[in-house]
Amino acid sequence: MKLQNLLRDVSYTGGALPEFEITGITADSRKAGPGVVFVCIPGERADGHDFAASAAAAGSPAVLALRDTGAPVPHILVKDTRLAYALCCANFFGRPAERLRMVGVTGTNGKTTTTTLLKEILEYNGHKSGLIGTIVNMAGGKTLPSHLTTPEPYEFQQLLKTIADEGCEFAVMEVSSHALAQERVAGCHFEAAVFTNLTQDHLDFHKTMENYLEAKEKLFSMCDLGIVNVDDDYAPEIIRTAKCKTVTYSARYMNADYTARNIKLKNDGVEYEMVGNALIGRVSVPIPGAFSVYNTLAAAAAAVSLGIPFKQVLEALHQVKGVKGRIEVVPTGRNFTVIIDYAHTPDALEKILKSIRGFAKGRVVALFGCGGDRDKTKRPIMGMVAGRGADFCIVTSDNPRTEDPQAIIDDILPGMDGPAPYVVVPNRREAIAYALKNAQKDDIVLLAGKGHEDYQIIGREKHHFDEREVVAEILRCLPVHGEE
Ligand SMILES: CC(=O)N[C@H]1[C@@H](OP(=O)(O)OP(=O)(O)OC[C@H]2O[C@@H](n3ccc(=O)[nH]c3=O)[C@H](O)[C@@H]2O)O[C@H](CO)[C@@H](O)[C@@H]1O[C@H](C)C(=O)N[C@@H](C)C(=O)N[C@H](CCC(=O)O)C(=O)O
Ligand SMILES: Nc1ncnc2c1ncn2[C@@H]1O[C@H](COP(=O)(O)OP(=O)(O)OP(=O)(O)O)[C@@H](O)[C@H]1O
Ligand SMILES: N[C@H](CCC[C@H](N)C(=O)O)C(=O)O
Numbered sequence: 001m002k003l004q005n006l007l008r009d010v011s012y013t014g015g016a017l018p019e020f021e022i023t024g025i026t027a028d029s030r031k032a033g034p035g036v037v038f039v040c041i042p043g044e045r046a047d048g049h050d051f052a053a054s055a056a057a058a059g060s061p062a063v064l065a066l067r068d069t070g071a072p073v074p075h076i077l078v079k080d081t082r083l084a085y086a087l088c089c090a091n092f093f094g095r096p097a098e099r100l101r102m103v104g105v106t107g108t109n110g111k112t113t114t115t116t117l118l119k120e121i122l123e124y125n126g127h128k129s130g131l132i133g134t135i136v137n138m139a140g141g142k143t144l145p146s147h148l149t150t151p152e153p154y155e156f157q158q159l160l161k162t163i164a165d166e167g168c169e170f171a172v173m174e175v176s177s178h179a180l181a182q183e184r185v186a187g188c189h190f191e192a193a194v195f196t197n198l199t200q201d202h203l204d205f206h207k208t209m210e211n212y213l214e215a216k217e218k219l220f221s222m223c224d225l226g227i228v229n230v231d232d233d234y235a236p237e238i239i240r241t242a243k244c245k246t247v248t249y250s251a252r253y254m255n256a257d258y259t260a261r262n263i264k265l266k267n268d269g270v271e272y273e274m275v276g277n278a279l280i281g282r283v284s285v286p287i288p289g290a291f292s293v294y295n296t297l298a299a300a301a302a303a304v305s306l307g308i309p310f311k312q313v314l315e316a317l318h319q320v321k322g323v324k325g326r327i328e329v330v331p332t333g334r335n336f337t338v339i340i341d342y343a344h345t346p347d348a349l350e351k352i353l354k355s356i357r358g359f360a361k362g363r364v365v366a367l368f369g370c371g372g373d374r375d376k377t378k379r380p381i382m383g384m385v386a387g388r389g390a391d392f393c394i395v396t397s398d399n400p401r402t403e404d405p406q407a408i409i410d411d412i413l414p415g416m417d418g419p420a421p422y423v424v425v426p427n428r429r430e431a432i433a434y435a436l437k438n439a440q441k442d443d444i445v446l447l448a449g450k451g452h453e454d455y456q457i458i459g460r461e462k463h464h465f466d467e468r469e470v471v472a473e474i475l476r477c478l479p480v481h482g483e484e
């Protein structure tokens with residue numbers, strides 16, 4: 001590709017650029033080489049400008065930067081290197097988003113579930129769809145591993161190209177606030193975008209809820225239609241700042257465009273009547289929890305807006321299966337129930353506990369921790385919601401990453417002002433063993449925070465850790481007693 005084509009629609013200075021062929025683009029000097037343009041990104045830990053000289057030494061023919069770096073190669077100067085990087089990556093892969101009908105879902109909780117439901121609705125109705133998100137990326141028949149909820153620009157555009165090349169009509173994706181703040185999806189236009197909710201998380205990165213909201217708002221200046229959960233406190237701001245048309249959904253207000261009535265929350269799913277598009281239909285999905293009402297409303301509103309007939313959408317919802325690690329029941333063969341869930345924010349933990357309380361016949365036992373190297377301010381709040389929402393808590397580790405597990409727990413405990421007694425068992429495997437050994441008849445034991453993850457990150461190392469396997473291993477050695 002010619003350098004000029006890589007820079008299509010990128011505003012830059014730095015003088016006339018020589019015409020040359022480029023073979024790649026990277027923001028990581030360790031991947032630089034002949035023909036590969038190096039983009040300098042100032043980060044939290046390092047500044048890419050400091051690596052321009054080594055990229056040039058490795059053979060990079062040009063650097064894209066905010067300022068002169070002194071590297072002996074032509075400089076393409078821009079005001080925002082993350083933005084320029086995203087646009088260049090789109091150009092490099094031939095702007096694959098233009099061959100796809102793009103749908104983005106943003107919000108603190110519910111993105112993975114909503115995108116998965118929407119993909120299933122579209123596919124059920126014969127529309128081949130790619131999926132980009134936390135658990136996995138899918139391109140037609142290909143299943144590709146996911147490392148971030150929203151990939152970085154190079155991997156993202158490469159993935160979109162694969163999705164388009166595989167003959168998909170739609171790309172349904174999670175758009176994280178990190179991605180929006182870092183312009184990872186710049187250059188893409190979305191036919192529809194969903195706002196699920198905004199509650200506390202990621203303040204380590206965004207610092208304030210205002211910045212977090214501002215990041216989410218960006219998506220609604222990049223789409224034709226916004227689909228907004230008006231039961232969320234931040235919905236008015238999303239609608240006020242949106243540069244697109246909006247439709248609304250709500251489980252509370254019957255004047256929203258899509259609503260739910262006669263809601264029945266059961267231990268094996270939810271049922272309700274959806275009212276939307278001047279039609280009414282029965283919804284039944286095998287995913288329990290009040291938030292299943294929201295996630296199905298969001299997916300249905302998006303699908304109808306994309307042209308799938310209402311009746312077909314509801315028919316598709318009847319077929320959906322659950323999402324891995326989202327309120328997933330683990331078979332135990334005992335007289336208590338174990339549920340794995342990805343609740344790792346205060347709001348998600350509060351809602352899952354409330355949902356479980358709604359169908360629990362016995363005690364609700366919450367086993368949880370908080371991720372290391374992530375928002376510290378959410379830790380005591382998670383302690384508070386667990387202490388108030390469960391009958392018994394087991395405070396343990398999530399992914400401690402580079403933090404001391406006990407220090408994370410020490411941040412959680414001051415929030416635990418609720419009536420629930422608790423124990424602290426820092427090792428998660430031992431904590432699960434404690435939970436299972438002490439489980440009583442009809443208890444529901446919630447293993448919160450790790451959901452689909454099959455690893456635990458301790459230090460910088462990822463250790464295999466699949467809670468389904470851990471539960472099975474512990475139960476194998478645990479005598480059955482007191483069961484009827
Ligand atoms: C908090 C966050 O988003 N961090 C991202 C950020 O890292 P950073 O600012 O620390 O980058 P840095 O290490 O200082 O490096 C700056 C630049 O120097 C370059 N560099 C660095 C070293 C070197 O030798 N040579 C070199 O060129 C780096 O490639 C980079 O371009 O910029 C990096 C480069 O773009 C990202 O890889 C990194 O994401 C990391 C992997 C991450 O874990 N992000 C998570 C928190 C994330 O994005 N999560 C969201 C949200 C999930 C959710 O909603 O739950 C997601 O979408 O997954
Ligand atoms: N609509 C919702 N509102 C509040 N909580 C929800 C909702 N949907 C799911 N949850 C809770 O949040 C957890 C994570 O759900 P999901 O994976 O769908 O969200 P996500 O936004 O993709 O999360 P992440 O930001 O980590 O990718 C679930 O396991 C459940 O406990
Ligand atoms: N995408 C989220 C996932 C958190 C999952 C939880 N298990 C944790 O490690 O905190 C993050 O990186 O903040």
Ligand SMILES: [Mg+2]
Nearest residue numbers: 111112134149
């Ligand atoms: Mg997700």
